[in-house]
Amino acid sequence: MLEDSADDLYENAPCGNLSTLLDGTIARINRTLLGWLGYGRDEVVGRLRFSDLLTVGGKIYYETHYAPLLSLQGEVGGVALDLRAKDGRKLPVLVTSAVKTGDDGRPLLIRTTVYDARDRRAYEEELLRARRAAEAAERAAHEDRQRLQKLVEGLQRSLLPQQLPVPPAMDVAAHYQAASADEVGGDFYDLFPLGGDRWGFFLGDVCGKGVEAAAVTALARYTLRAATVYDPDPAQVLSNLNTVLYQEYLSDDHRFCTVVFGILGPATTEGRCLTVTGGGHPPALLLTAAGTAEYVPTSGGPLVGMLPGLQFTTHTYLLRPADTLIVYTDGLTDARIDDANGRYSHEALLEFAASIAPASATAAVASLAGLLAGFGAGLDDDAAVMALTVTP
Amino acid sequence: MLAHGFGCDQNMWRRIVPSLAVDHRVVLFDHVGSGRSDPAAWDADRYASLSGYAEDVLEICRELALPPVTFVGHSVASMIGVLAANREPDRFAALALITPSPCYIDDGTYRGGFSRADIDELLESLDSNYLGWSATMAPVIMGNPDRPELGEDLTNSFCRTDPAMASVFARATFLSDNRADLAAVSVPTLILQCSHDAIAPPEVGSYVRQHIRGSRLVTLAATGHCPQLSAPEATAAALREFLEEVR
Structure with missing residues (x-):
């Protein structure tokens, strides 16, 4: 029978696992995520906050949307963010977090799972591009129609x-x-x-x-x-x-x-x-x-x-x-x-x-x-x- | 009057309202384009700059016939409050600015903390999250099973955030430069900042204090950009103390 240990699953899961203190300081991180980022464990644990791993734009998004939602709701799911690897590479990911609370209901730490979203994001960007193109075409059509209607109105008035x-x-x-x-x-x-x-x-x-x-x-x-x-x-x-x-x-x-x-x-x-x-x-x-x-x-x-x-x-x-x-x-x-x-x-x-x-x-x-x-x-x-x- | 910043809505104040409401009348609202505001009130031109939001604050004061208010603005709403108070100072007893920044983009020797490219990156970030916006936020299970109305509030409110409106608000927020408006503030002003804030770093708080005459700066031992969520007791205590001072 196939044996799998919880520890090994945590460390080598096909997704990034991360636990932070309530102030965002990284307390634990799995090997998969460290591998994606190119950091050694010691460079991260106790030294960086989760938002430090994000691109600057992602960091603002995190602070203005993600953190408040997480605080208010206790969990946030499926948010698209970009990680910044040690060598500067951008890693598109989907991030889900949940607050772990103690028996008294007080929040203790935040558990975060990070999924590689390169393929999905590329696809989404295609969708976005297509949507923008469609919106631009619609705007142009709308403007044409308005011009036409003005012309029609003027012509009608003259009759x-x-x-x-x-x-x-x-x-x-x-x-x-x-x-x-x-x-x-x-x-x-x-x-x-x-x-x-x-x-x-x-x-x-x-x-x-x-x-x-x-x-x-x-x-x-x-x-x-x-x-x-x-x-x-x-x-x-x-x-x-x-x-x-x-x-x-x-x-x-x-x-x-x-x-x-x-x-x-x-x-x-x-x-x-x-x-x-x-x-x-x-x-x-x-x-x-x-x-x-x-x-x-x-x-x-x-x-x-x-x-x-x-x-x-x-x-x-x-x-x-x-x-x-x-x-x-x-x-x-x-x-x-x-x-x-x-x-x-x-x-x-x-x-x-x-x-x-x-x-x-x-x-x-x-x-x-x-x-x-x-x-x-x-x-x-x-x-x-x-x-x-x-x-x- | 409590005004929320970019990214959320009046739910941001949930943790400190009970403490303030004990002996104060609290006015809460969602900016047009956020939360449960009326989508029909949206006007992309009006809300392309902070002055449109400031005009709304004055309108609320007029409509509710409020006596001079203590305006508590979070994040960008602090500059919205500065603009409103400069326009009609008599309507304001005091300003409490939580994690304010008069300008997010570096300019010469001024350090706002961001470059124009960073802000563009944020706008991209917003776009990529709008794809699954409602799908992401709707099924969120609240950590308050005994108060289901909270879940309904949040779910509805977040679902209603219109991507186009949020994008306009993001631009109005992060491309604003209100440094020149600080000197004109004539009402007692408190600045609350966090010890670790990626959006409004301590230097920015100091800049605001230096440029608003007679203002006082309090640094909370809190992380992040939203001390009213991460350190509600300390935030409420600082606000209450300030309210006593300006009473």
Whole structure:
């Protein structure tokens, strides 16, 4: 039978064994550890403290982390430290210590076991290097993303009016909710004076996202402004927009848009006359002074920019005092509301509108902004809303 | 008010608080980034220098509406106390600096005990221990089976030490140079040092005494950098005596 003595095991164990007094002075050390360090027993026992065997950095770590923990907990395990051998070599080790207490519970000495950790430490250093590289890459990606988002934000801002002008005796408000901070959306809107207290407004959505969509969005927005000056009849404005966008559509980038366009006549005691037309766009909502909500047919027209020579139909209404007209893009009605791909829908929007009516443009847009924010990640597409109220 | 240094948290004071609390109100806290501090309060820029920690000390004084405090700072917290006391001296009755060092790195004839390379080595040391940080500290069995809440405290607190925050604190600590701030100290000051301290050797204690007017230096027969753990009775006795003096 194999014989092994405790003494021999202590001295020649495959790990370093060390006992120190409470002040760290080395009282006993095994042959294995002396061999690693290159010290003779007499050079160490009673002469050095455990921390004297460490590198300077390791010594600070020992004094600020290891010693307090050991004192508070009675033991510390698996801490990575570097020993400094007599010839200056660094020995990566894992160190575990336990305080031996007397029968009365008072600490007597500290027993420490030291494991050779060269291979493990080399592996860990690889891990650390890999982690640092990953962190650096993540930081770089984060910075790139921030730059991109800033660019997107700037571009988006340039496509939307900074502030809507407010026609006399009206309340107007608009809100834009981007679905993603990384991509420019294709929604646009504007409200602008035409002279003689007549006002033009539009709200639309270029299909797709990104820089190409943004270019078409800018084109649509400026074409609408220019076409209104050229001939302010809404059907004619959309027809002219169609002609311009169709030119684009024939190029590589097949973009088209949906849009609602309207003219508000001069203010009278009855309200303002509203002439409106739409091209492939969801119907506008009317919140009445009486507290009802209904869709007004502005839709039905063809998508703008896909076919040449399109005709658009104009509708005329009277926007009475305290009535609020709301135009929006389908990002609002198409928002996902459940995991089963359920969408918000026009029915739900009408119900919501009825629940807030009557409401001024400012109040209605605030409510809709809250609704949009509530969709969270369910908002797949950008959403724009604009509301116009003739103040009573 | 007792302020812990780099590497641990307010548990450092565990052995002397009972003695001090007999007839004093004791205020304990964890620096932001250490122990059980709120991670949301962390701000890498603010805590990249000791002045951020000093500002926190003043904030605690203001928030708790404390009368002038005797500030007991261990290790780097002693310089945090010096900065705070210089900024708003009226909030401080006295300073007790335990194993202080105004500058850890040698500079000309000044001996802080370390070189820049040593400090880099420490930062490496920190890194290599963060790999297994929580795994190392979590299953630690406490030597206090009759007081399991201690184990929970320590385990939680050490597990929460965020490597990135500790690294910032290490840099703020060991790359600081507060020698010029010592002369501005205007409150009674006690310096406690250990007879054998690898981090704040006796010369550094003497330097602090020479540069803070009217300060008194007491050398405890203790080894290491944390006399409140290794020699709690002597540390508490010295602090109590000082508290009597400045009362």
